[in-house]
Amino acid sequence: MRPLKLNCYGDDVAKWQQFLIDAGFKPGTADGSFGPATEAATIAFQKKRGLTADGVVGNETFGKAMTLGFKPLPEHDDEPADTSTSVVTTIAGVKVNKLGDGSAVFYTAGMMIDADGAYRAYHPGNKGLDYLANGGKPGNWWALVTDNGRPSGEPIVQGPNDPAPGFYISTTSLEDANFNRKDPRRYVDSETIPYIVLPGGKLGGAKLGDLALLINLETKTQVKAIVADAGPPKKLGEASIATAAALLGPGKGNPKNGGTERKIIRYIVFSGSGDGRPKTAVEIVARVDGLLHALSKEQVIAVCG
Numbered sequence: 001m002r003p004l005k006l007n008c009y010g011d012d013v014a015k016w017q018q019f020l021i022d023a024g025f026k027p028g029t030a031d032g033s034f035g036p037a038t039e040a041a042t043i044a045f046q047k048k049r050g051l052t053a054d055g056v057v058g059n060e061t062f063g064k065a066m067t068l069g070f071k072p073l074p075e076h077d078d079e080p081a082d083t084s085t086s087v088v089t090t091i092a093g094v095k096v097n098k099l100g101d102g103s104a105v106f107y108t109a110g111m112m113i114d115a116d117g118a119y120r121a122y123h124p125g126n127k128g129l130d131y132l133a134n135g136g137k138p139g140n141w142w143a144l145v146t147d148n149g150r151p152s153g154e155p156i157v158q159g160p161n162d163p164a165p166g167f168y169i170s171t172t173s174l175e176d177a178n179f180n181r182k183d184p185r186r187y188v189d190s191e192t193i194p195y196i197v198l199p200g201g202k203l204g205g206a207k208l209g210d211l212a213l214l215i216n217l218e219t220k221t222q223v224k225a226i227v228a229d230a231g232p233p234k235k236l237g238e239a240s241i242a243t244a245a246a247l248l249g250p251g252k253g254n255p256k257n258g259g260t261e262r263k264i265i266r267y268i269v270f271s272g273s274g275d276g277r278p279k280t281a282v283e284i285v286a287r288v289d290g291l292l293h294a295l296s297k298e299q300v301i302a303v304c305g
Contacts, residue, residue, distance in 0.1 A: 001072050002293055004042075004057035007282065008034040010290035012073050016057055019070045020045060032290075083298040088204040091236040094263070098204050098271075099299060105204035106268040106303045108217070109237030113244050114197050115255040116143050116229055117172035118190035119164035124157065128167060129191075129241070130255035135170060145169040145182055156182055173201050174208050174228040176278045188278050190240040194225035196267060197238035201230030209274030211287050214239070215266040215304060216247045223247050224288035226279055227269060237265065268303045 002008075004016055014032035020041045021030060027041035039055040046053040049064050057065075062072065084100030096107045115121040115130035122128040122135040122144060135143040139152055145168070146153025155168045162169075163184050172188040172195075179186035188195055194214075201208045206227065214223045223246045231238050245253030247265065252258040270291045279287065292300065 001059075001062055004034055005055065006034055006036070006039050007286040008290060009287045010294055012293075013038070013290070015073055016042075016065075016070075019065060023068070083296070083302050085302055091199060092234055094236050096204055096236070099303065102205055102271055103295070103299075104268055104270050104303050105206050106266065107236065108263050108266050108305065110261045110263050111244055111248065111259045111265050112235075112238040113253065113255040113259045114195075114229055114231070114238050114240055115190050116170050117187040117193075117195075118170060118241060119158070119162075119184050120167050121170035121190065121255075122155075122168040123166065124155075124168065134255075135168065143170055145171055149181065158184060172228045173230040174226070174276075174278055188226070188228040188240075190242065192242055193228065193240060193278070193281060194223050194243040194246060194284065195228035195240040196225050196243065196269070197229040197231040197235075198227055198269070199231055199233045199235060201227070203269065205271035206269040207272075207274070209276040209278075210269055210271060211273045211279075211284060211291060212267060212269040213288055213292065213304075214243065214247060214268070217264050217266055217305065219247075221247055224285045226274065226284050228278065237263075237267070266303075266305050 004013055009032055011032060013034045014030045017027045017030040017038055020027045025041040025044055027038035042057055043053045043055045046061060051060055051064060082100040085097045087095050088098045089096045094107050094109045096105055098105045118129055120129050122132050126132045141151050141155050144155040146155055158165050158167050158169055169184045174188050175186050196212050208227050210227045212225045214225055223243055225243055241253045244258055248260060273291055
């Protein structure tokens with residue numbers, strides 16, 4: 001069993017949370033997210049049982065819990081994992097595969113750069129990170145916030161209190177409802193958040209908000225990301241500035257001339273892993289780590305190539 005601690009995610013976390021709830025502690029809901037409330041409840045449990053009260057569920061804490069009826073999830077070796085794969089579709093010559101149990105879809109493609117959501121993505125004078133034409137045109141602004149909330153409206157320019165005064169507000173399909181639609185922070189920042197784009201926002205069971213792992217098959221560099229934007233139905237292999245810079249090098253993150261046409265990037269998307277809300281870079285890493293832990297070694301080999 002892996003140790004459970006702050007910022008861990010997964011079914012094993014939910015199992016631990018439910019144990020704490022049944023034992024009379026208050027970790028919050030059993031949502032599989034090891035947050036501050038779960039850490040506090042764990043410390044309370046450890047103190048009550050005379051354990052090291054560090055908020056980490058390790059062997060000592062697991063052992064005591066098991067004497068009280070806690071039953072951990074079975075280890076991968078306890079039951080055979082489904083390592084079968086199948087092709088679910090082909091887009092732009094790229095075959096999209098899926099694990100037999102539906103937990104992940106994966107494909108190998110090049111990488112185009114999506115600047116959408118970046119605070120400096122588009123500028124009225126075409127001085128943004130990307131060409132203004134990629135944000136739309138008068139009467140049809142598909143990637144910008146407008147005054148009437150429709151593509152036909154006038155694009156809104158960021159004010160002095162916004163992240164990039166003078167630039168337009170660029171949108172992503174994944175949004176943070178805690179912010180007003182005219183607030184640039186409502187959308188996923190392409191410059192700082194690793195994200196990928198799926199055709200129409202979904203693919204083989206995966207959808208907006210789901211988590212992903214990307215691997216440069218040549219350099220073996222890995223990036224953990226979130227599905228944050230929807231693209232054309234016949235286009236596959238697109239990611240944020242932050243994703244491209246991390247996988248291909250800083251110069252390759254330029255929306256105007258970066259990316260690669262070479263099919264050297266493995267995209268692995270964990271179907272149903274998201275909750276439809278944006279995540280911080282730290283949360284994305286923690287969630288993907290938990291999802292990888294839930295796969296068997298054989299499944300990891302199957303999806304990672």
